[in-house]
Amino acid sequence: MLRNLKLKLQTRILLSVSLVTILMMGAVVWFDSYSLQKSVEETYMSQLDGMTTAINGRYEESHNPKDVQQIFDYIQFKNPKVLQLTLYGKDEITASTDRTKIKKPTPMHIQSTLASLKKTRLTHLPADNDGLNKDLLMSPLKEDGMTMGAIELVLDTSESAALVQNRIRIIILMSSSITILLLVVLYFIIRGRLIRPLMKLRNAALSVKQGAAYKDISLNASQEINIVASAFNEMVHDLESRYLELQLAMKQLVESEKMVALGNLVAGVSHEINTPIGIGVTAASFMEEKSKQFQTLYRENRMKKSDLEEYLNTVRETTGMIQANLHRASELIRSFKQVAVDRSVDTKRRFNMKEYIKDVLISLQPNLKKTKHHVTVRGNEGIEVLSDPGAISQMITNLIMNSLIHAYGPDDEGHISIDVIQDDQELIIQYSDDGKGMPEEVVEQIFHPFFTTNRGGGGTGLGMHIVYNLVTQSLGGTIRCESKVGTGTTFYIQIPLNEG
Numbered sequence: 001m002l003r004n005l006k007l008k009l010q011t012r013i014l015l016s017v018s019l020v021t022i023l024m025m026g027a028v029v030w031f032d033s034y035s036l037q038k039s040v041e042e043t044y045m046s047q048l049d050g051m052t053t054a055i056n057g058r059y060e061e062s063h064n065p066k067d068v069q070q071i072f073d074y075i076q077f078k079n080p081k082v083l084q085l086t087l088y089g090k091d092e093i094t095a096s097t098d099r100t101k102i103k104k105p106t107p108m109h110i111q112s113t114l115a116s117l118k119k120t121r122l123t124h125l126p127a128d129n130d131g132l133n134k135d136l137l138m139s140p141l142k143e144d145g146m147t148m149g150a151i152e153l154v155l156d157t158s159e160s161a162a163l164v165q166n167r168i169r170i171i172i173l174m175s176s177s178i179t180i181l182l183l184v185v186l187y188f189i190i191r192g193r194l195i196r197p198l199m200k201l202r203n204a205a206l207s208v209k210q211g212a213a214y215k216d217i218s219l220n221a222s223q224e225i226n227i228v229a230s231a232f233n234e235m236v237h238d239l240e241s242r243y244l245e246l247q248l249a250m251k252q253l254v255e256s257e258k259m260v261a262l263g264n265l266v267a268g269v270s271h272e273i274n275t276p277i278g279i280g281v282t283a284a285s286f287m288e289e290k291s292k293q294f295q296t297l298y299r300e301n302r303m304k305k306s307d308l309e310e311y312l313n314t315v316r317e318t319t320g321m322i323q324a325n326l327h328r329a330s331e332l333i334r335s336f337k338q339v340a341v342d343r344s345v346d347t348k349r350r351f352n353m354k355e356y357i358k359d360v361l362i363s364l365q366p367n368l369k370k371t372k373h374h375v376t377v378r379g380n381e382g383i384e385v386l387s388d389p390g391a392i393s394q395m396i397t398n399l400i401m402n403s404l405i406h407a408y409g410p411d412d413e414g415h416i417s418i419d420v421i422q423d424d425q426e427l428i429i430q431y432s433d434d435g436k437g438m439p440e441e442v443v444e445q446i447f448h449p450f451f452t453t454n455r456g457g458g459g460t461g462l463g464m465h466i467v468y469n470l471v472t473q474s475l476g477g478t479i480r481c482e483s484k485v486g487t488g489t490t491f492y493i494q495i496p497l498n499e500g
């Protein structure tokens, strides 16, 4: 969960700096208070050492505890911070500012520490009800180098403790102010030199994405970001020039594709037309030959009745052949003319799409009547388009004729549906039959000129090529074919509602 928590760069930097500063502040406060405390303690210990030396001297001289008691009382009188002074002998307490303790046996825990007490020791006493901070110092009392007892001093250290506390407070206050100042300065530096320039870069990238005209970005940012910005500028210029190159290459490619398509078309036209014209020419020369022979027989008066009959038969057959082939050639030429969609003539008008398709189907009744197929037109009655009705009619005719010829056998009962669907500013005509369908390689070539699987049956392979040109050029749309062997074929035709 925490790992997923993505913080802004700025927040992250500020948080890290705060954390480091707080840690550093803690360390400074701890070190400072520790060293102050230590130096205070050392002062106390050296004070007690001084006292002990004085008491030691006096005691060694007189061996009289009363002298020590006098010194104790004097010290307490002079120094109000001294709460209690006690002299522990090996067995009993010999002097103390607390009179009730005198002559009492030395407590066991002190007796046991006497042997190991070589120099002054300091212990912080736990706080009790009087609210004072107290330290307990214990220093060995020596005679001829031997520890004879110990002097115990209880000191009121409230004043020095307050001093340390005060010092800590001041340090915390100062370092907090410095931290806040640092963070504010850092915030503005990060914003000005890092975040703002990065935002500018991002906006520039967005405007490039949206295709707006690009203006070089110049940033007053940190050196690294300035380097990124100039690399970004270079990249955009590079992209722009590459885009132009690509556009040029694409144009050239389209042009050369067009030339190739035209070349193919011309080759296809000459190939297709060659056959009927060739047959016509052969038949005509054959008839010329026969006529010559017939003329010779006539001139030489050798002509019999059977010769006349044979000649007449030949004339009938040959002219029939010539006529059929010329007809085929003229049919082909008519189809070729349709391939080149005439875009100079403005044939657009506003019409109701569903009604118009129904009218086209009525005109196809002579062909449909001979079959058992059912044709259904579905869709919203009110869809109107501004488009080229001639192109729609030609397209529907070619699609229906293809279904009749290629999708169904002579006795099949097929279902053909035409759906008219409006989608925003687009019109989708979905044409489906439930016939034989096509294998993938046929679907791939269906819009190519002269591609047909029915050459023997008189197909030219121009029907779907014409449909393709009508949809993409006259109607300004797109067409796509989906088909599977055994399940039927669907064409998706998408055209604009108003600009066809």
Ligand SMILES: Nc1ncnc2c1ncn2[C@@H]1O[C@H](COP(=O)(O)OP(=O)(O)OP(=O)(O)O)[C@@H](O)[C@H]1O
Binding pocket: 402, 403, 405, 406, 407, 433, 435, 436, 437, 438, 442, 446, 451, 452, 453, 454, 455, 458, 459, 460, 461, 462, 463, 464, 465, 489
């Ligand atoms: N509805 C369909 N069902 C099955 N196959 C189809 C269908 N429509 C087209 N085809 C296949 O696509 C090929 C190309 O069709 P296209 O209309 O271009 O040529 P054609 O019908 O063979 O000849 P033309 O239309 O020029 O007389 C057809 O030969 C046929 O194999």
Ligand SMILES: [Mg+2]
Binding pocket: 398, 401, 402, 462, 463, 464
């Ligand atoms: Mg066809």
